Amino acid sequence: xxxxxxxIGHDYGPLPVLENVDLAVREGEVLAIIGPSGCGxxxxxxxxxxxxxxxxxxxxxxxxxxxxxxxxxTFVFQDFALLPWRSVAGNVELVLEHHRLGSAERRRRVADxxxxxxxxxxxxxxxxxxxxxxxxxxxxARALAVRPAVLLLDEPLSALDAxxxxxxxxxxxSLWVRERTTAIYVTHNLSEALRLAxxxxxxxxxxxxxxxxxxxxxxxxxxxxxxxxVELAALHDRLWGxxxxxxxxxxxxxxxx
Amino acid sequence: MAEAVxxxxxxxxxxxxxxKRWTALVFFALVLGIWQLAGSRGWVSPLFLPSPLAxxxxxxxxxxxxxxxxxxxxxxxxxxxxxxxxxxxxLALGLAMGLFTLARSVGLPLVSAFxxxxxxxxxxxxxxxxxxxxxxxxxxxxxxxxxxxxVAAYSGVDTVPRNLVRMAQSFSLPYSAIVWKVVLPGAMATxxxxxxxxxxxxxxxVVAAEMIGAEYxxxxxxxxxxxxxxxxxxxxxxxxxxILGLLAGTGITLLERRLLHWR
Numbered sequence: 001x002x003x004x005x006x007x008i009g010h011d012y013g014p015l016p017v018l019e020n021v022d023l024a025v026r027e028g029e030v031l032a033i034i035g036p037s038g039c040g041x042x043x044x045x046x047x048x049x050x051x052x053x054x055x056x057x058x059x060x061x062x063x064x065x066x067x068x069x070x071x072x073x074t075f076v077f078q079d080f081a082l083l084p085w086r087s088v089a090g091n092v093e094l095v096l097e098h099h100r101l102g103s104a105e106r107r108r109r110v111a112d113x114x115x116x117x118x119x120x121x122x123x124x125x126x127x128x129x130x131x132x133x134x135x136x137x138x139x140x141a142r143a144l145a146v147r148p149a150v151l152l153l154d155e156p157l158s159a160l161d162a163x164x165x166x167x168x169x170x171x172x173x174s175l176w177v178r179e180r181t182t183a184i185y186v187t188h189n190l191s192e193a194l195r196l197a198x199x200x201x202x203x204x205x206x207x208x209x210x211x212x213x214x215x216x217x218x219x220x221x222x223x224x225x226x227x228x229x230v231e232l233a234a235l236h237d238r239l240w241g242x243x244x245x246x247x248x249x250x251x252x253x254x255x256x257x
Numbered sequence: 258m259a260e261a262v263x264x265x266x267x268x269x270x271x272x273x274x275x276x277k278r279w280t281a282l283v284f285f286a287l288v289l290g291i292w293q294l295a296g297s298r299g300w301v302s303p304l305f306l307p308s309p310l311a312x313x314x315x316x317x318x319x320x321x322x323x324x325x326x327x328x329x330x331x332x333x334x335x336x337x338x339x340x341x342x343x344x345x346x347x348l349a350l351g352l353a354m355g356l357f358t359l360a361r362s363v364g365l366p367l368v369s370a371f372x373x374x375x376x377x378x379x380x381x382x383x384x385x386x387x388x389x390x391x392x393x394x395x396x397x398x399x400x401x402x403x404x405x406x407x408v409a410a411y412s413g414v415d416t417v418p419r420n421l422v423r424m425a426q427s428f429s430l431p432y433s434a435i436v437w438k439v440v441l442p443g444a445m446a447t448x449x450x451x452x453x454x455x456x457x458x459x460x461x462x463v464v465a466a467e468m469i470g471a472e473y474x475x476x477x478x479x480x481x482x483x484x485x486x487x488x489x490x491x492x493x494x495x496x497x498x499x500i501l502g503l504l505a506g507t508g509i510t511l512l513e514r515r516l517l518h519w520r
Binding site for chain 2: 128
């Protein structure tokens with residue numbers, strides 16, 4: 001399924017945060033969105049996922065989700081958004097309960113999602129008993145359980161420590177190598193974007209405009225060799241060059257209100 | 258010359274009050290002991306402050322005669338019914354105010370205006386409206402319970418993290434499912450904390466209402482003992498109220514453990 005943003009603009013009261021964004025997310029690709037703080041990355045993701053009504057423009061969906069998809073546009077949240085009173089399995093099951101699934105099918109989906117995220121042994125645990133990384137895995141398991149057509153990830157690793165981030169990055173890599181789920185990945189981390197994305201959408205400072213779409217020519221999973229690292233370093237410099245001045249201006253703007 | 262070496266002084270203690278299990282019991286026993294001693298030695302007049310044993314004896318006599326149970330049952334029925342009615346109505350309006358703009362717009366000024374009125378001041382009006390019987394007392398207790406429950410319920414809904422609601426919306430959960438599975442459990446801690454306050458309020462109001470116009474009930478039991486200068490019986494009634502308060506508090510704690518075990 002393709003997600004197409006047409007001339008999206010959004011204001012928070014008198015404050016314009018997004019301006020005239022045209023963007024088409026191709027089926028099966030991972031599109032990273034990067035830009036300086038406050039440029040409207042998360043706002044755009046909320047708009048693309050139907051959680052926020054844009055002030056201007058529209059979002060189009062092209063194509064049909066696969067037959068077993070229960071929630072075409074599915075979020076993975078930065079703060080995990082787990083119900084603290086439900087177990088790990090209960091949190092995953094929550095998003096299946098309103099669908100007409102038999103109890104066996106529901107249990108199968110929960111078990112499968114937990115197995116794919118390495119959480120089978122923690123099905124009965126409460127979120128407070130898990131580390132940050134494990135909690136985010138529950139968030140990912142919950143998303144996988146509905147077999148999404150498009151995953152919308154809002155800085156999913158930013159609340160985690162460096163080691164946990166690395167482990168989850170590996171999980172994401174293998175997930176997208178294994179199954180080509182379309183994904184929109186908002187991050188402020190260039191390395192994450194370069195490691196996971198097929199294309200990187202670079203945004204200007206507020207009001208965020210699409211400044212450039214950068215293609216990453218290396219297939220995911222083949223980005224660890226020496227030659228690949230050289231190419232990625234060059235891309236990193238190019239991306240940093242695109243957002244450095246914007247980030248500096250954004251910081252100055254934040255400091256001086 | 259060698260530099261002086263000294264051990265680092267710990268400065269991170271305090272500000273962490275704990276609870277020692279037996280301290281309260283020992284203290285309570287000590288107070289009772291001194292009180293009993295003061296009564297036995299004649300340091301205080303039994304008319305003004307009867308000894309704990311005298312109070313116990315008076316209560317025992319009332320219990321054996323069956324009089325105590327008649328009063329206790331009358332009060333418990335009023336508290337139970339008044340609390341349940343006030344709580345159900347309070348939850349309905351409070352949750353509506355937490356969820357719907359119209360209910361909040363109408364309800365908030367209403368609650369702000371009526372909440373501070375001591376409900377016992379309205380008892381004469383309720384007697385005029387509903388008569389001297391049970392209805393006026395139940396309405397007084399119900400009104401006393403209603404407003405704090407409204408506040409607890411809508412505040413509880415307000416404290417539910419919006420990211421959880423957004424998560425549920427992002428998975429296309431129906432509105433009713435979001436209310437039942439996200440909003441209500443999330444608001445439960447505040448609502449149950451409200452129960453702790455309203456149970457005590459119901460106890461206070463039932464006694465006040467029974468003191469003003471009732472033949473039976475702990476309030477009537479206490480006020481009639483006061484009129485007859487039977488201070489041992491009077492304090493026996495007060496002891497019963499204290500035990501009821503303790504039992505209600507324990508009940509709420511058990512409810513908290515059951516509903517909020519995840520905390």
